[in-house]
Amino acid sequence: MNLTWHIVKKDIFGLRIPLVFWTLVMLGQVVIGERLFHEGNYDPAWFNRQGMLFLVLSVMDGLVCYFLVAALIKEDSPVGSRLFWVTHPISGTRLLRAKLIGIGIAFLLWPVLVLIPWWLANGFGWKEVGFAACQTMTLHLFIAFPALLLAVVIDSYGQFAVWTIVLVAAVCVVPGVIAITPPKAAVTIGELLKAHDLLRTRFWVSLAFLATTTVLVVWLQYRSRRRTRSVVLAGLGIGLSVLSVFFLPWSWSRPSLHVVDSIGTEHITAEFRSAGVENRNDKAELTVYFRFGNFPPDLQLLMGKAEIELHELDGSVERESGLLLTNFGKAPLSSRIFNLTPENPDSATEKKLNELRHEGGIWSAPHFEPTSEQKGDLPYAKTEFVFEPEVIDKILTRTSACTVTIEVTTSHPQVLFEVPLKEGASTTGDGLRLSVVKCADDEMSSGRRGPPTNSVVVVSSRSPMSLSPTLCVLDRVHGSRPVMSNFSMTRTAAVGGALQFERSDFHIPVPLLWRNEQWIIDRLPGYTLAAVRLRPEGVFARRITIDRLGYPKWNSDHTRIVGSVFVFPGKP
Amino acid sequence: MNIIETRNLTHRYWRNEAVRDLSLTVPEGSVFALLGSNGAGKSTTIKMLMNLLRPSSGDARVLGVDSRKLGERERALIGYVSENQQLPLWMSVRQLLDYCRPFYPTWDVALEKKLLAQFNLPEEQKLKSLSRGMLMKAALLSSLAYRPKLLVLDEPFSGLDPLVREELVRGLLEISALGEWSVFISSHDIEEVERLADWVGVLETGRLRFAESTDQLLGRFRRIDVSLGDESPRLNDPPLEWLELERKGGLVRFIATNYDRTETECACRERFPDAAVEARPMTLREIFIALARSNRNQTKGVSA
Numbered sequence: 001m002n003l004t005w006h007i008v009k010k011d012i013f014g015l016r017i018p019l020v021f022w023t024l025v026m027l028g029q030v031v032i033g034e035r036l037f038h039e040g041n042y043d044p045a046w047f048n049r050q051g052m053l054f055l056v057l058s059v060m061d062g063l064v065c066y067f068l069v070a071a072l073i074k075e076d077s078p079v080g081s082r083l084f085w086v087t088h089p090i091s092g093t094r095l096l097r098a099k100l101i102g103i104g105i106a107f108l109l110w111p112v113l114v115l116i117p118w119w120l121a122n123g124f125g126w127k128e129v130g131f132a133a134c135q136t137m138t139l140h141l142f143i144a145f146p147a148l149l150l151a152v153v154i155d156s157y158g159q160f161a162v163w164t165i166v167l168v169a170a171v172c173v174v175p176g177v178i179a180i181t182p183p184k185a186a187v188t189i190g191e192l193l194k195a196h197d198l199l200r201t202r203f204w205v206s207l208a209f210l211a212t213t214t215v216l217v218v219w220l221q222y223r224s225r226r227r228t229r230s231v232v233l234a235g236l237g238i239g240l241s242v243l244s245v246f247f248l249p250w251s252w253s254r255p256s257l258h259v260v261d262s263i264g265t266e267h268i269t270a271e272f273r274s275a276g277v278e279n280r281n282d283k284a285e286l287t288v289y290f291r292f293g294n295f296p297p298d299l300q301l302l303m304g305k306a307e308i309e310l311h312e313l314d315g316s317v318e319r320e321s322g323l324l325l326t327n328f329g330k331a332p333l334s335s336r337i338f339n340l341t342p343e344n345p346d347s348a349t350e351k352k353l354n355e356l357r358h359e360g361g362i363w364s365a366p367h368f369e370p371t372s373e374q375k376g377d378l379p380y381a382k383t384e385f386v387f388e389p390e391v392i393d394k395i396l397t398r399t400s401a402c403t404v405t406i407e408v409t410t411s412h413p414q415v416l417f418e419v420p421l422k423e424g425a426s427t428t429g430d431g432l433r434l435s436v437v438k439c440a441d442d443e444m445s446s447g448r449r450g451p452p453t454n455s456v457v458v459v460s461s462r463s464p465m466s467l468s469p470t471l472c473v474l475d476r477v478h479g480s481r482p483v484m485s486n487f488s489m490t491r492t493a494a495v496g497g498a499l500q501f502e503r504s505d506f507h508i509p510v511p512l513l514w515r516n517e518q519w520i521i522d523r524l525p526g527y528t529l530a531a532v533r534l535r536p537e538g539v540f541a542r543r544i545t546i547d548r549l550g551y552p553k554w555n556s557d558h559t560r561i562v563g564s565v566f567v568f569p570g571k572p
Numbered sequence: 573m574n575i576i577e578t579r580n581l582t583h584r585y586w587r588n589e590a591v592r593d594l595s596l597t598v599p600e601g602s603v604f605a606l607l608g609s610n611g612a613g614k615s616t617t618i619k620m621l622m623n624l625l626r627p628s629s630g631d632a633r634v635l636g637v638d639s640r641k642l643g644e645r646e647r648a649l650i651g652y653v654s655e656n657q658q659l660p661l662w663m664s665v666r667q668l669l670d671y672c673r674p675f676y677p678t679w680d681v682a683l684e685k686k687l688l689a690q691f692n693l694p695e696e697q698k699l700k701s702l703s704r705g706m707l708m709k710a711a712l713l714s715s716l717a718y719r720p721k722l723l724v725l726d727e728p729f730s731g732l733d734p735l736v737r738e739e740l741v742r743g744l745l746e747i748s749a750l751g752e753w754s755v756f757i758s759s760h761d762i763e764e765v766e767r768l769a770d771w772v773g774v775l776e777t778g779r780l781r782f783a784e785s786t787d788q789l790l791g792r793f794r795r796i797d798v799s800l801g802d803e804s805p806r807l808n809d810p811p812l813e814w815l816e817l818e819r820k821g822g823l824v825r826f827i828a829t830n831y832d833r834t835e836t837e838c839a840c841r842e843r844f845p846d847a848a849v850e851a852r853p854m855t856l857r858e859i860f861i862a863l864a865r866s867n868r869n870q871t872k873g874v875s876a
Contacts (some may be wrong), residue, residue, distance in 0.1 A: 089648040
């Protein structure tokens, strides 16, 4: 083992200068990450430019890692007839062990060690650090594998670079060639869900082929240095991998809709509410609405999926899948979890507002509160199923029986933290870091009508295992929620740093008070910024069967659409 | 015991046979020189012996072990220096020695220091900035310091200036006096080899022409001058072992490849009665050139 370490030390010492350069590339990402928090530029374009720079550094990180892995292998290449190590008492097994340890230390462990302080500064706990470390190591392992496979069968470093370009070009061209097929006019969600499962299977099978090939080729090459055999094997493995990616016909993903209700969801009932039809290109979309009963007050609906079966009178059955969309982020539950108790509105202000409403000159309410319909617990969901128009025509002319199986993910919303809404306010924890980088009056343009607004820009970072938080602005003085959640959001790509950055914009209507025949601006009194985490916790599934499917039009008596929120005034 | 043995060793690069049916033995303790012109197959032979190339057929045993199965234990007893070996050029001479040392339990630090001084190597200089001669010396030093049982040198003098060659040969001669090791050296620089080798093998287009002790080889080759006077020579039916037979006036010259004073003179007198026969010893270089020329003529004859 001492001799193995001796080789490892030699390799790492030999690559010390490129390794320092690589470390600087990684630290460059840290610098950009910190600039996002500290240089407080309000311009989203600036944030995007930094994001691009971050992406460029991430790509460089990967490229440098790829070529350094090859350089480490080439330091004592297992291919060629002029090798230094073969004429010394170094066995192939010992050399392979040394190379693997070297790769482990330099390309898997070192990036983690470099980034750990930054992760801790970004509010990572040890669990998040562990996860980020695994993610970073896996990412670099993905980069190291192809480098390893090529480097052990290619003679010189120059040829290695050329073959890398050839393979990258092939990887770019092959999907393009395969994509030259008549495109479908529209893809249904069901097809997408099935395709997703298929793609996932293809990805893992292809990866398994590549990994097995790499392991086998590397092992054989260090054991016997018979390049022709290794090249044939590598070609076979890569070929099978490519074939799997594009042509594997089987999907081995787990079958869906065999769900046991999670605790607390056993008594939830689901009922069919209504359905609507809308034509889209050469497809028709059937939107089905559901409503849930006995819904626990502390539970929030998240995403889900649904499968519909339409039983025709002639005995035929049409099946389709769709995504279940719920009202998360806008439910009354979010008012409760913040303990917001709206105070009585200012009587003078309310009187003036009513006057303005009557005159039709009001732009919007100064406080955006949930409507009366929304105040009750009305968890609802909808699913859009895409069918061929002839199917829809058939069920529009003859009603059909319908069975819908839905699978819904629920969450107990968790308030992570709440900070005063002022510039420079920041906090870290639970794998999150958040900083208010701007909080200022919006400039009023000359022709603009409307109440004054404040512009708030928040930059946040989160660990790969943390869900993106829902940010809410709260008015603690009036007990209201002037902004439901993030107004707009810009995200940066994160490849090497294991951090996701987000920039959120809020334009908060400034509360106005009517005093002495004029509006007084009440500047964000007691406003706070809260972060809520909606972590998927449980799943429940329901099967709803109805004898006859009804199809009210949009905004019919039975269904009313309010913006993106739809409510059900009562049973039809 | 033989330190190296090969049996019908053959290596093909696709359809070209670089080495064909090579069978030779290198006795333990000898300095064996494998001579041959460029492309004769010397380096390929050495690469097969060192397990840098796999033989297409036949086998080779080095230190009693199949060359394809040379393990760490055997390699610790072999020193290898080649003109085209991939050395870790980013290292300094000191780093190279520090790197190699732990692999060899028999590493002699005193010898290392002695050779460092003798070769006048700059310890802190990077290998990539060394001259070719210095690089060969550094490689030789790293292969000698552990007193290998077998030292394999592949074209060690190639491209070196005469002064460095002289230093290297002198170094090797001094070293050979230090311990009991066998040396296998391939070269086409015959003058240097002549001073070192006690066994010589000649490789021609991948085939071994012969392999024998230097003394025996030098003993059996003679340049023969036959002075005929006015008598007209009869040049018909010369023996096959006479090479480069020529006549200049009253003088007939040839090279006897199996010289035996009595037999050669007798053969001369058979053809040239009353002629004066003079035999002069040849250098290894002259022998090698004569053989190479003869081989070329034979090849031309076959092609014609």
